[in-house]
Amino acid sequence: MDKLPAELILHISFFLDARDIVTLQLISQHFLTITRDNGLWKELCLDDSHSEAARRRRESIAAGPVPVEEPRAWELQRAITRATGRNGDVETVLRIASARKTRATARPMANWDPAYPGEKVDWYGEYVARHAPLSLSWLQQPFHDSNAVREKLESRGLGLLNDGGESIVIAPLEDGSVCLWNVGADDKAPDGRDGRIMTRSRPGLLSVNGPGGSTWQSSTTSRAKMTSTGVVECVSVDKIRNKAYFAVQSGLNEIDLSTLQVSAYDRYPFSISALSEATHPIPLTVGTTLSLHIHDPRLGNNGRASSYTYFSERVEFEGSIASNPALQNDFHRLNAGDSPQTDYATLFHPAPLSIIHLNPFSTIYVAGRFPSILAYDRRFFPKLTSTIHSGARLCSITSLPTPDHPTLAVAGEYNGKGSLELYPITSTSEDSSSTSTTAEPTRNRTSASRSKLLSLTQHGTRLLFSDSDGQLKWVERDGSTLVRRWNINTYPRNVDEFSPTGGIFNSDPNEGDVARKLLPVNSKERSEVLLWTGEKIGVLGFKQQPRFSFEVTAEDDVGSIGADAVDERDFGRMMKTALERQADEVRFVRGLGAFSA
Template identity: 45%
Template sequence: MAKLDSLPTEIILQVAQFLEPLEIVTLQLVCKRFLTLGRDDALWREQSFLKSPFLERLRRRRELIVAEPVQKSQFRDLARALANGNGLGESRLAKPREEARDFKAMSNEKIRIRANWDPVFPGEKVSWYEEYIARNAPISTSWLQQPRNRESAEREYLEVRGVALYTPPGDPDSTLAVAPLDDGSLCLWDISGTRCRRGAIWQRSKPGILSVDPHPQAGPSGRSKMVSTGVTECISVDSGRKRAYVAVQSGLVEIDLETFSTVRHERFPFSITALSEAKHPTPLTVGTNLSLHLYDSRSRHPAGISSANVERLDSFGASFPSLRNPGSLDFQSLLNPVSSPDCTHLYQPGPLSILHLPSSDDDWNGNGDIYVAGRFPSILNYDRRNFPKLRGTIHSGARLCSMTYLPYPFASMEKDLARRGELSIEQVLEAKTRPGKTLIACGEYNSKGSLEMYGLSPNPENTTISSDFVAGSLQNSVMKNRQTSSSSKLLSVSNHGTRVVVSDGSGNLKWLERDGFTEARRWNISHGSVEAPRGIFGTLGDSYLDSGSGDIVIKILENQGELVLWTGEKIGLLNFSSKPGFTADSFEDAAKTAEEAHQEREEEIYSATMRRALENQANEVRYVRGLGIGLGGNRNH
């Protein structure tokens, strides 16, 4: 052991390349030095590359390339490199000079292929050990404790109406999930396990603090009647100010997360359909059915006080000219097509997602872009400094319901070539070092899922916006995946490590590479903690058989490598392990006996088996009808 530990690091890592991933993990248990070496980024990046769908697809292409009578030199080198697997063959000294040159060419080709696959941008920090786990380890879901109705004798479960994440100031390791409940209360769960049991309810307000009426009367009539289930972004949390903003029909309720008291209650002319991210000092953008508003509690009056008696904050007005003259909101000003300083009129109703982009990396000084997407065919772009003037639009054609972004550039042509492994190392580096950002959106197009990526160049240095300035300096770089993203509507999109994860209406979660096409893995939430089963016609979870069955994920949030999932009724944590860390039943006061738990599990397995059998039978009937046999049977009758 002492001799093995004295070996140079380079030799140990070279030997580790011949080990399987499970053997490398076992190697980490030998000593502290091997634990550090066993998590080497280069080692696990190589393992991720060798097991990637990208490489498997190139290997299949290699079989076609070898069969061609005339081969280009680039394809020949590619075929040889892939044929040698990880590029490690016999000793170079044992090869003739000609074969040594071929070996060097194959090594260079392998480096080029890996560069085409590598999703990391310069300056981006990635733990490839955790990345490999997220790409290959088993998946499980742990469901948070479901709150109960305190005022009911039956103590029935309450539905969770939304979700946002809250990191208390000064405690970066603690993460809480915040959500409004059906009884008008606000609930906080500890999802990091630093304040109470992981997944348990940490604090909960009294019922009725989320109400349409800022001064509700006692009793059931004073409780909150939340916005429709179609509103996904109904809550936003500002961790720095310890405030939560909750949309309740046409009202915006501002809650202090330390005292659970109502700080503000702002009324808007129409029902709120979307809220942006809340991050001090950037004003919150509020989207209603027919308008957009900038909301900042420092410049707004407290609930019940007339806006005429409010003193204007000059310092804030100097930074945001659009909010210098706050005034009351009424229907007459809203229906006027000329936008007021307080809001802007929307000519098409239904914003569903509002995205804030900072003016520069990690620069949330209040400047930057506002992107709005929804039930209209274009993404609207506003410059906050010139709000409410519309800066430009990005035509999509789809109904988009969720957006996110990457602080890195996107070039659709280079992504297409890289997906086929055709870029040189210099071309890959040039594409990744361009300035710009990537806007990612998802939704529905002709009843199928649509995943879209738009390359945005940096904002101009001058503050004047010319009339021909396009939205966000949109580059000629657009990707719209409406073929393979999903057979049903996409509901949510989020960044997850070096991948993009989406959820659809069939209960599927799909991880795709940053090209928007290459699928890294998938999982169906309806099947518990196992991968989605595959049938003779593909994955059942992506077919008609699973549509409408089980839960679907309406919103995805990323938290330190895990995913927070909201189904519209409950909240879950998706992590990478063979079994869930906890279940909703783990928090019940009266725990079930082992016999009761076994019987319930057997009933669930039987129900799932019968459901699949009936679905398969229905699928066979539809298939036979497609062959024309059903038509003959109808004629006999």
């Protein structure tokens, strides 16, 4: 077999299924190198895609019965015969067969190809991400021992630090501490450290009252403040400076990840609702419920008072603006940038939920519980440069690597259903601060989800989003063509479609979980994905079995909430499942016309 020309081996591989090609790779390093051909796996991605399956169904309906003899089999037989020295040379046969196959797949490939011009894609990794089994590994659960009772601590956010090939998950806990986990790398041999807690700061490190303002001695107060934040984008990691930013109500804590100590603290007039990505030396953008701020750590807390000052003077000044009608900003002042306080932008619709930097990093796009996407230019901040009307309530925004101009991808809710929207963006001129859309936006408000979309991210050549039903969906970059789906509540069942777990008394410990935030571990096509449910953090990978697992013993469970509470919780889950299925049956029967007038 090793004496066969590489071209012939590759041509034979085009007639095999993906599983057979993977088996072929195990023969030798020579076969592995040949069968990792990018064009081969790109064609396999096309052949096994939903769009290609739909096209074949349409053609089969239009063309009638398919001939019994497959023409490709005859071409392969003829190629093998000539390769053994009979009737001609192998290069001619391969050239003819390849030309025929290219003509047959050229148009479907052009219609489907999700890669942008000039974009380099690992199509083997892309195929793995589209079709390999999925498994979910939960990070080790942190605990707190208080009064001889071991109590679970929930995570209140999610951040990621890539350090020398190792991935470190960073999250604030409900007791005000900062916890770090090592998730390692999925392409390396299993390590006993993967998924385990690396280190954890003292309780009460994060507090709305600033450093030293709250300790674990006042556990009730600290716990309430950490629990009531409810902000998804509350963690931002600067890997260059080895710093992380944590938003706790109106306080922004800068934590040195080497020492797990507060290195700076800033207080804002309103509760922080979103943080942008921290990319040194680009300043951090901080969104509060009613304002937008630029936080530049290079200015020493933005040139204001000491890091541990509560900035009561500033808060009072903000209050005087709100109480004085003569100083209030109207929309004209907001658009003109002539507001009395020039170091922040006023928002007339509350609660920005997601912020990104573009062009390159000078343009700030803000999405939230308001009907438009807001655009600011950092050079002219706080002037509002433009808006993009959506009409939906948006909660997550990202961008696609289009070659000419960026495309914004946003997710949220429209009329009670999930909405996935794409907006091509360009600048009117190179030095202009205004931006506008160059093409008609793409809005998927029908097939995206029956419930609100919670988080959106780029994952290879696909878009990945989660909804409030616990579904994860991968779609093509057109925003509508489904690639695959998975429900995190079906774990550990590795299925692509959601199905009930059996009888109503088969309680699933993960039932009711939703992915509030999704974060790819790296930029590879088959990168693992971190997901945060609002309470715990998991790692979604493309493996048959989870990479790591940490069991919580019955003693820990009972010791934390009590035996009666455990029984009550289990009974509540069973009743919830029974009622949900009864509601599904009622909807099904209604669809048959049983309740029609």
